Amino acid sequence: MPIRLFDSLSRQVRELSAAQPDGVFRFYNCGPTVYAPAHIGNFRTFVINDVLRRMLELEMGPGKVRHVRNITDVDDRTIGQSRKEQRPLGEITRMWTGIFHADCDALNCLRPTAEPTATGYIREQVSMIEVLMEKGNAYRAADGSVYFRVGSFPGYGALSRVKERELKVTNSAFDADHKDDVGDFALWKAHKPDEDGDVRWPGPAGAAEGRPGWHIECSAMSRKILGDTIDLHTGGVDLLFPHHENEIAQSECCNGVTLARHWYHTEHLLVDGTTMSKSKGNYYTLGDLVAKGHSPVTVRYALLAGHPRKQLNFTLDSLHAAESALATLRAYRAALRRLKPASTGVYDKVLDALRDDLNTPAALGALFTVVNRGADGGNLADFERVIFALGLDLDRPAGLPATPPEVAILAEKRWAARGARDFAAADALRSELAAAGWSMLDGKDGYKLEPIKK
């Protein structure tokens, strides 16, 4: 059964396939801008794309998937952050790239096969802009910037249906720039000393020194690493317009062929029913959630609990649900390990759900339907395969914070009291531990301490 996925351009669910004779699937996923920690909404997209990557590998073989995810390391926000902190741009972006990687690893996302940076591909971007200028799709503005002339590309708007909408244009952006038409967008931005500091590169022939516009990096890197036509291009819904629309325009005008055979966009994560924003106090990073005592696997599970093409309302409560569900899966696996494998194919519906437009909630539902039948009908190898596809690392320690010494002392005292069958003292100590925010789980040969979740 092939993998079927909704295609944002044709607006229907279509089979995924590799077009090139080498059978390699070429997959480009728009990555993060590295100027601050990514938030869990960003990670919804990366986690979903990771499940997709895993499914593709299971289906086509690990060597048959080329997965590119870029790092945007030069744009208004990265430069802004660098100036705010009075530190070199590269230092800022390197730091946040490192943190992004750590978060991805914690969430058990496989590393992409290539992770190009915008600053690493300036030459490719410049030469692409030069081609567009030669072909008449781009023009130099008065200040030395280069803009893409949207009117020169008849296909503009096919992805986002931008032609059918009336742009609610304030004209502020238009007035501030030097472009011929409001719809035109920057390919190259002339250097502005008061805003850009020392961030600048030699521009395309005939243009000023400066830096690339946002959209061109993906076009250039995708082309350089994967070729003129790729099999799949993905990102969050917010990238549909203008980012992906503009990428199509640039790439197709430059290369003369279709940019991507398939487009896929994940919907937004909402928190407490609305968009995340720092002012609303509902803005979470992975680190925020870990600090509240939740493990990254739990977060990953919660991010998989909703259909990727539907807005998912994330709440702290959903993490508690996820944690309980994961505990059941861990117990089930432990039971499977003690049993002889039974029939194979019992989890097929889980993978089928994932093949069917990446329906992660249906997959989880199908998983638990099997789990609820009991471990003695299960098959460990098959179960592990399904867990791999979902990327749920059931072994990963919960990342518990270190036990404070005073808590450890209380626990030791209680364990001793319990051993001496002084249950009154043991219960009193349990209360003290609870007051300190810790719960003590008695086992046969020892105990475990866990912070009580906030």
Add this chain to the structure above:
RNA sequence: GGCGCGGUAGCCAAGUGGUAAGGCCGAGGUCUGCAAAACCUCUAUGCGUCGGUUCGAUUCCGACCCGCGCCUCCA
């Protein structure tokens, strides 16, 4: 204003023209000094409202109500 998405049990969330997966919570039970864990059982005559099509609609069509997102550098 334009474009798009959604409203399913206390919460989260799949799904189908033929009578509602699953998770959490809750209740009961087994086990256990207590607690927890684990395991077992139970929990929507109902799928925003009103019409229509149909033998039959939560699922198709229409209207309406409500919520959310995007509309130029936000995954």
